[in-house]
Amino acid sequence: MSLRWHELPIEIVLFIVAHAARSALADNISWLTQLSLVSRAFYDIVTPVLYATLVVTGTNGTLVRAVTKETRLMAYVRKVCLAAASNSSPWQWYEVPLSNSNCFAGVDEVIFLSNRTFPSFLRPRRLDMHNIPGLNIACFDLKGPLHLFPQLTHVYLACPSMAEAHIFGLPESLHQLPRLTHLAMDMSRESLDPPTDTAFSERVRNMLSVILETTDGQLEILALRVAGKMLARWDSVVRVVAGMRDRRLRLWRDDRIGNTTSLRVQDARIGRDVWTEAKQL
Numbered sequence: 563m564s565l566r567w568h569e570l571p572i573e574i575v576l577f578i579v580a581h582a583a584r585s586a587l588a589d590n591i592s593w594l595t596q597l598s599l600v601s602r603a604f605y606d607i608v609t610p611v612l613y614a615t616l617v618v619t620g621t622n623g624t625l626v627r628a629v630t631k632e633t634r635l636m637a638y639v640r641k642v643c644l645a646a647a648s649n650s651s652p653w654q655w656y657e658v659p660l661s662n663s664n665c666f667a668g669v670d671e672v673i674f675l676s677n678r679t680f681p682s683f684l685r686p687r688r689l690d691m692h693n694i695p696g697l698n699i700a701c702f703d704l705k706g707p708l709h710l711f712p713q714l715t716h717v718y719l720a721c722p723s724m725a726e727a728h729i730f731g732l733p734e735s736l737h738q739l740p741r742l743t744h745l746a747m748d749m750s751r752e753s754l755d756p757p758t759d760t761a762f763s764e765r766v767r768n769m770l771s772v773i774l775e776t777t778d779g780q781l782e783i784l785a786l787r788v789a790g791k792m793l794a795r796w797d798s799v800v801r802v803v804a805g806m807r808d809r810r811l812r813l814w815r816d817d818r819i820g821n822t823t824s825l826r827v828q829d830a831r832i833g834r835d836v837w838t839e840a841k842q843l
């Protein structure tokens with residue numbers, strides 16, 4: 563029996579359109595844009611999906627500018643994904659936040675794909691600064707910027723290098739985040755001076771213990787993403803985490819290959835992140 567579309571309640575048809583829109587976010591934004599132009603009803607469904615994540619690259623400043631001036635569109639923006647190089651367009655136009663200081667109020671999450679200063683008009687609850695090309699951020703060097711964002715609940719940073727036994731700045735930084743419930747660290751880069759497996763395991767265990775002790779029951783999730791070169795250490799990480807028997811610990815073995823920048827943008831759009839992927843052992 564063939565499907566008789568006109569017999570479906572309109573809500574179901576619209577639901578299907580919304581579903582199609584969300585699945586096209588992964589790989590076909592231009593199709594999605596076309597879909598939004600089909601009819602007013604489609605536009606109303608597709609637009610919030612299309613604008614939920616605002617991707618800022620070094621070359622689309624003009625487009626981003628146009629969006630930020632549209633209060634109606636900005637109302638849909640929940641995530642800002644900053645891929646533009648440090649201090650390049652469009653974030654030099656200080657007139658944006660000044661002329662419409664509330665336009666970023668709905669932004670809950672900021673994802674950095676490049677090394678740059680934090681735009682002060684963003685006040686996210688979720689911050690992702692992991693894996694920034696060319697910048698081997700020992701994450702807690704971010705102590706300075708982090709204390710400006712006491713509202714953060716979810717923080718995702720690069721894991722400190724395991725080349726040294728000491729984790730500089732870590733407890734101090736955690737004390738600056740009173741609302742933090744979710745902390746994740748990205749292990750994808752091996753130290754320049756890689757420690758032996760035994761030393762590595764000891765240091766990972768020590769770091770996780772320090773974090774859990776410092777935060778004193780405040781953390782709900784402490785996640786590690788293991789990827790890239792660090793996949794060679796997967797077994798060690800699993801042994802450490804299994805041995806600690808702490809239900810707050812989560813692991814994500816991310817063995818996808820490809821352009822990490824594109825993967826992160828795609829993940830941002832479809833809502834895949836360390837919080838959705840990291841699992842208990």
Ligand SMILES: *[C@@H]1O[C@H](CO)[C@@H](O)[C@H](O)[C@H]1NC(C)=O
Nearest residue numbers: 586589590591592593594596
């Ligand atoms: C996007 O969708 C259009 C229309 O269905 C199709 O022609 C095009 O090949 C798709 N592009 C990709 C990258 O899948």
Ligand SMILES: *[C@@H]1O[C@H](CO)[C@@H](O)[C@H](O)[C@H]1NC(C)=O
Nearest residue numbers: 616617618619622625626629
């Ligand atoms: C900026 O460019 C990227 C990459 O081409 C694109 O994915 C994104 O949607 C653009 N942002 C806007 C607001 O058009």
Ligand SMILES: *[C@@H]1O[C@H](CO)[C@@H](O)[C@H](O)[C@H]1NC(C)=O
Nearest residue numbers: 648649677678679696697698
């Ligand atoms: C990152 O940005 C800061 C401040 O803009 C700058 O001092 C530093 O040199 C940059 N680091 C890299 C690796 O580009």
Ligand SMILES: *[C@@H]1O[C@H](CO)[C@@H](O)[C@H](O)[C@H]1NC(C)=O
Nearest residue numbers: 645820821822823824825827
């Ligand atoms: C990865 O993709 C981004 C945007 O899609 C592009 O600008 C960059 O050059 C790519 N990097 C590599 C190493 O191919």
